[in-house]
Amino acid sequence: MNLRLLRNAWSNLLGAAIPALVMLGTVPLVVKGLGEASYGVYSLVTAIVGYFAVIDINVTAGSVKYIAEHQAREDRAKVAETLTFGLATYTLIGLVGGAGLFLGAAWFVNDVFTVPPRLVQEATDTLRLASLGFFLGQLQAYLNSVPQSLMRYDISSRVEMVFGTLVPLATVGILMLGYGLFEVILLRVVASSIHCLILWRAIRRLLPGLAFRWPGQRIRAELLGFSAYSFLARFASLSYAYADKLIIGALVGVTGLAYFTVASTLANRVLSLTFRLSGVFFPAASALAAKGELARLDQVYLKATRYVVYLNAAILVLVAVFAHQILALWMNEDFARNGAVVLTVMALSQFIDSLTSLPSLVNDGMGHPRVSGMFALGRACAGLAIVYVGVAGWGIDGAAWGHLVGSLLFTTAFVVYVHGRTVPTSLGRLLSQGYAPGLLGVALVAIAATAAEQLFDGGMTDFLVILALTVVLLGVHGVMFVIERDDRMLAWSRVKQRWQPAGG
Structure with a gap:
């Protein structure tokens, strides 16, 4: 068990370390390609999208726990019910948050934050495009948790490492070709779509014969009850992580x-x-x-x-x-x-x-x-x-x-x-x-x-x-x-x- 934990820890670290190094290495090129003001708008867009993630009620916490338990007992029906509820929850969260971002984009850019007039239209269009990215990001976050619940951090971390490396490099390439902020966000939306598809294929291999099954009230109550206090911590951490940038953008x-x-x-x-x-x-x-x-x-x-x-x-x-x-x-x-x-x-x-x-x-x-x-x-x-x-x-x-x-x-x-x-x-x-x-x-x-x-x-x-x-x-x-x-x-x-x- 200790060796397995060590291997999972190492996989988990690599899944973050290599993309972090690539991201840090490409930041100067991204700032140069966008310009300081446009990079500030990019930071603002990502902060707004990230802050909307506070509506995530963190069902992943309960899902990881119960998928692991049901899989250990070889109860495939309950695994399917848990996964179905999780996917439905995050689809709903993605739709609600994405709609809020799309409809509120002009208000955020014009009335809440200090954006240079020449960048207002681009910032509005980019934030509307990012609303689709928010929807896909919610699905990606949940799908990424499923291999982890099966103690297969190697799979989730490998996919994370590949996309976390290729997306920053592709971003630099897009800017070198003369494109701008909108195209950078479009790249991330496309990458998120592919990321979700790859994770879903991996899940189908890990759980052969998986079929969608709507859970009963007991399973829904267990999932929501376990996740309730974890949601408080997630809500707080996301608020704290992104709200400072929103405050700076406004003031x-x-x-x-x-x-x-x-x-x-x-x-x-x-x-x-x-x-x-x-x-x-x-x-x-x-x-x-x-x-x-x-x-x-x-x-x-x-x-x-x-x-x-x-x-x-x-x-x-x-x-x-x-x-x-x-x-x-x-x-x-x-x-x-x-x-x-x-x-x-x-x-x-x-x-x-x-x-x-x-x-x-x-x-x-x-x-x-x-x-x-x-x-x-x-x-x-x-x-x-x-x-x-x-x-x-x-x-x-x-x-x-x-x-x-x-x-x-x-x-x-x-x-x-x-x-x-x-x-x-x-x-x-x-x-x-x-x-x-x-x-x-x-x-x-x-x-x-x-x-x-x-x-x-x-x-x-x-x-x-x-x-x-x-x-x-x-x-x-x-x-x-x-x-x-x-x-x-x-x-x-x-x-x-x-x-x-x-x-x-």
Whole structure:
């Protein structure tokens, strides 16, 4: 079971990591091809479409659980009923949300957001086209969850990796041919259609003989009941993820939104990768809790926390300390000047948010989704109010600082509340065994790197030397003080096994 979880975790990571690298690599070309104002409109369109996803009642959560259970019992009728209800639900959500986007496109562009007059018509047409993309995106999200419910992350991640790589590359190609924003969105709509068809074919192979069956009231009630509190968390996270861009679009304008989106996207994509590794921890936590093996759960949880926190902290140092240089090399000096503070502060905010990922998984695995759902809802409401004040007073830098304040307040409250209550690990053990081994040394490296960057950074050579030394120091600290002795010995024995034949 552990090996299977490891393989699923690795597949899940690759499904996000490779597309993230390709997307980050193509962003400068997309911004150049569209122009900063049009890229701001593109960010605004995707934010509006993403925000409409709050109407998703998250039936995928219940569907994953019950398809897995019914498949294990070889109850094909209930698998079919669960899948039929899920598809019907997401078809309805897609139709309602798509209709709202199509009918409200002109109002959004003309009355809600600050869009340059020359881009108003293009933005309206693009948002109407994106309404079809919303419909297809809802179907795609549900179909993608079905292989995962069957513990076939390799299939869903492989398809995700292919499309997540090809679509950004094709976007660059379209812009190089002289096309614009409308054609970029059209590409994504077509890609989503093909993505859905491929997923459906995969599902038919995984579930031969599948036929649509409308479920009875009991199955519908189980699905909706299980998904109810998960919906709160999803609603909150989507609101928080997209509403800041809508606020910036309304108060600052699309050019400022472009600077903020590029910097915050980089922070989010880099620091969220480890969540793909830890995401498969949920079924493991559920299984250990069901068996009453709380001591084993405590041990695994602390080790996972120790490694994930260190990894995220190391990434944070590299992104935050060298934010200006990264943006200057990746984009240009204008983005570095306008977005360096945003990148630094958003990276720190993302790191603090990441401290809730493993506790949330254990909390839900122990059967308390209400706790994580209510905290997430409170975070979204209060956090967005703080972000609004920040944007109104200090523009895009204020948005980043608002995110950081919200992260500090609600992450602290959540971590303190759940440990010793819904998570069977004390707060003291979490701090001493989960956080301290990684954070103390990383903090010292961050201070040294910041001082060196301020004192000696006179050009590209100095930057590369300081960056290399920082990476080496972070690696040495991880090997010496974070990775546990048994894991170091196991890793070293594996290395020797691999090299022994070559040496012989």
